[in-house]
Amino acid sequence: MAAIDHPRSKQDQAVPEQESGVAPRKTITIDLEESLKGAMRAIGGSKSDGWNEIVASQATNTVWKTGNEILDNERANGVLTGLICMKPRDEFEGMLIAQMVAAQNAAMECYKRAMVPGQIFQWHQESLNQANKLSRTFATLLEALNRHRGKGQQKVTVEHVHVHAGGQAVVGVVERQAPGGLKKLEDQPHAVRSEDPEREALPVARNA
Template identity: 35%
Template sequence: MWTFFNYSSILTNMQKVRFAKSLDTSLEGSLMPLDNEEPSKTAVVAPTPKRAPTPLRQAAPIDRDQKAVAEAAKRYQERTPAFEYQISSRDGGVMGLAPLHLDAAGHLLRELDVFGTSSVDFSRHSIGRIAAVMKDRREDIPSQINLNAGVAAVAGIAPRNETEAMLATQMVGTHEVAMEMLTRAKMATDPGQIERYGTLATKLLRTYTAQIEALAKVRRGGEQNVTVKHVHVYEGGQAIVGNVTTGKAGGHFDNGTQAHALTGTAALALSDGGSMLRQDQGRDAVPVAGGEWEGPVPDARRRPRQRRAKG
């Protein structure tokens, strides 16, 4: 069920309040002594009227806007409803939480599902951690908006177990503090403060990226899958199907007992059937260096070595 608000009337009321405040502000300091009277006697000078703010002009949505709104409404309906709390009490720095509806048992089940656990103690402890990092510095308890924003971030990560829930909670805290450092760096005027806050924000954002990579690694079980999109094997060629592992560090690749040179039909796999490089009959032959002679090129196959007996 969609609820539409009359934003025009809301804006009009806001403008009236602002105009009344501007008149009250203009009245302050308008009491000044007259030239022929004692300083204790004052008279009211009429304030200079101020122009009312120009009302906003909002055009009707065009077809593209209406289409985008319809698509957004469809995606909104397909999403899972947000899991939220309402803060029931703030006595003595202790935060009391209550569900937004009367189904307390269903709300508790959704809480456990959000944090990927069956332990109520674990979920409540995680909520306390989120509340501690989402509250402002001058507050003992976070606002309901900030608390639900942090819980919504964890729900978006959708942890499947306690390990992923702890990592998701850390990601919420890292992101919140990183944005705080970015805000301080932007509002600072001292170059030293800008550099200090900017450096902290950079480190936190790198940590956040590392946490995302760690979460992805945990979810795929530590394995790394490499997908080959295109494999071209020509006639007479050979292809390796399976896992290829590298050897020691430094770029060394151990091909086992594979020969260096191809033999048989595989040797012609990359050949188009034409002749190889030969002497150009139309030009003079390249002179042969002294001490050299023509002969067959040795095969590139490894020669088996005889191991020497020890001793």
């Protein structure tokens, strides 16, 4: 059991609560063994099911309610299933994924409203503008999630590169040139090759 106290100052403690006007001290008791079971970790990425329930509630509340209880429950279940399929590994990923769900739902709602027939052009344009902003937000969140997971990083290994005095080594992306230029960079001496097979080998310039 863990207890979190919110103590008052000594002056407040010396004055009766009804006279000082200060709210009485509150003690929050947490059963760590019970609260960190993580039965719902697949949803929010946390060992704390209290946290996972918050993330699940926040994500499902971003779905537009139809008023049909059966349909609304099916949509909520769909959101929860989506959270599980995106496999949050910790609390940070749980938050990012929940925000991605919210951005997706809001963006699609704006796109839908933009397609309502008979509306004035300003409403149509505003809906599309908001949808565009939300789509950009979604992309930013996805990029942040991938960075957190260590994805999107390219690794290039350089081996056996010798640069003599006065020489120059070129390390970077070299695109294929037009006819008459370098046709096969792989055949160039002292080439630097990337682990990505789709990229060209990189030549190392040196003095003759």
